[in-house]
Amino acid sequence: MKNYAKLMMVSTVFAVSLNAQTTDQMVKSIMDETYQNSQLETLAYELMDGIGPRLVGSPKMQQAHDWAVKRFQNWGIEAQNEQWGEWKSWERGTSTIEMISPYVKSMEGMQLAWSPSTSAKGVTADVVMLPLFKSKEEFNAWLPTVKGKIVMVSQYQPSGRPDYNWKEFATPESYDKMKKESEEASEAWRNSLKATGETSKTLNEKVEKAGAAGIISSYWSKGFGVNKIFSAGTKKIPVFDMALEDYGQLYRMIQHGTTPKLKLVAQSKDKGTAPTFNTVATIKGSEKPNEYVILSAHLDSWDGGTGATDNGTGTITMMEVARVLKKYYPNPKRTIVIGLWGSEEQGLNGSRGYVSAHKDQMPNVQAVFNQDNGTGRIANISGQGFLNSYDYIGRWMSAVPKELKKDVETSFPGYPGGGGSDHASFIAAGAPAFMLSSLNWSYGNYTWHTNRDTYDKIVFDDVKSNVATIAILTYMASEDPEKASAERIKMPVNPRTGEPAKWPELKEPIRKGGFD
Incomplete structure (x- = not known):
């Protein structure tokens, strides 16, 4: 028995050591690919300068969806456009x-x-x-x-x-x-x-x-x-x-x-009614294909500028993460879904449409990582009201190099986001979803929904750091032997009503819009 116990201990130590070596090698590969072979500038040019603003229902929005699908497919990643509704179709002219x-x-x-x-x-x-x-x-x-x-x-x-x-x-x-x-x-x-x-x-x-x-x-x-x-x-x-x-x-x-x-x-041209979509790409899981890590960003924009920091940067970040992982982690344990949502700007409609169409996935979501606030490097992660988020976010963050996480502030368990960006659609469904909040870079005044939200405002060094961080978090979440807990906090009492606050309500998207 003693010899058996010793053998088991040696095997466990070896397995842990091997896993650590594997993780270290994966992190190195992600870092090298992100910083030595980045495709961000090309993606940004194609999306922001080549296609331009992406107003929901517009021909430009459809062009962006089709471009994203083709880009994913060229990297060997399955992708398609999933319809969730329809919208007034309008095309800007001189x-x-x-x-x-x-x-x-x-x-x-x-x-x-x-x-x-x-x-x-x-x-x-x-x-x-x-x-x-x-x-x-x-x-x-x-x-x-x-x-x-x-x-x-x-x-x-x-x-x-x-x-x-x-x-x-x-x-x-x-x-x-x-x-x-x-x-x-x-x-x-x-x-x-x-x-x-x-x-x-x-x-x-x-x-x-x-x-x-x-x-x-x-x-x-x-x-x-x-x-x-x-x-x-x-x-x-x-x-x-x-x-x-x-x-x-x-x-x-x-x-x-x-x-x-x-x-x-x-x-301008009134082009009647157009179908509205999400672009959804998938890297199939090899061991737990029915559990999901979801990379979330919205593809639509207002059309004063070209939607560079809202949310072109989020879009190209998640696309680049997918490209890097497909190259070095082609057979993840859990399925990795990349969702580029439509009509976030009119009320999270695309992500709500996805949640509605994929209700069966929600209990099996390991994590949703959402980015939608400019061009800065990740500065804050909240637990969004998931009671045990500290444990698993902490495990995943442990693999992120110090130079990427040294200035990241965390708050656990936090409070559930009820709106503002697409992570809220998943939180309402009870799926552990997290906003990866970024440094400001004068976002509120100078680029958020403005006529100056253009390619030249992108800070690519910061976006690269986000690609590396999110790719590592995605790898760790996929590899984690444990399913992330979706247990919620006990909601605090609302001082105005004296009643406990309620968890954000699950909502359907506006299926037909722009005609009011």
Whole structure:
């Protein structure tokens, strides 16, 4: 018996040593491939510059799905597009804003998504500014005056300098004065909008019904030269977002008694209805094929820029992880799924569609790794409310080289994400899903949903570190002898209601959208 026990001990030690050697070799291979043979720049060029913005339902979105499938297949990875719904199909064309009076000037701006087009001659009209209102009655009395006019519907910004620029150079007194005046102006604007009974989303529809010829907004992102670009909210008249600088000039002209006249030309195309998809790629598991490690990123974007950091970087990261693993880990123990979701921007629709279509997978999910917040290296991982997440995330992170994880902060067990990105769709289904949050790189002001979210904002050194980290985590999660626990925390009491908070609710996607 003693000799048998010794033999078993030696065998166990040898197995552990062999496993450690195997892991070390895999980590080395992943690191070498990531940093010596990266395909990120090529993928980024093809997706951001070659295809461009990927608005749900648009021909560009379909082109991106087809490109991703072909890329996966070229690497020997099974991939297909899975339909989850359909959407209004709209294609951006050329658009221009010209001031033709009191003098001629080309103005910076762009047509908003799903905005109706104009004729080739465009729309020419005087410009009026939405005033401040004290009551709904005032608003209703004003509405008829917009007939035949181009209406400015955004708050005037007297300074186009970001807060950090003021803080760096202004005197303390000047900075405080600017902040006070800015806050007061914003409050007055909010109160006026509230008095109308409308919201920023419903206002355009009311102005359109009153007979306006067009609408100009300016959704400043509080950075030099940057605006948020969203949707139009009209059915017949064009809506443009205009740069703060030109919008401010028009406002000041009106304030000084000059009525500017604009010519708007928008050559977009309404292409009816299009099917909407997720691109799903699979590396089949060899030992536990019915357990899953899911790599998650959304492929769609708003279309002010080219969707580089939201979420082109997440997309190319997960594609590159898949390429590296297919090369050095072609027979994972668990099945690795790469999900590039559609219509995250309109409410996590693609990932919700996947969860709905693959309910049988959810109890067998080992982990979901999601990335969707810019170009920075991973800086934070939360346990998302899974009670034992510390144990298995800790095991997997132990294999990540120190230079990649030294600045990563973790919080366990954390609190479940109810929205914001696609990991929430899986959390609602009870699957252990984790957002790999990144360094900011001025994401909120300069690239998130803006007209400046383009290839040049990508920091490839940081994206490479994310590829290596996620590839190692995926390998470790796949190899782990244990199934990751999906046990949830006991939800805390909501101080407002006195009742326990609820785990995020499982929701179906919007199956048909863009027609409201």
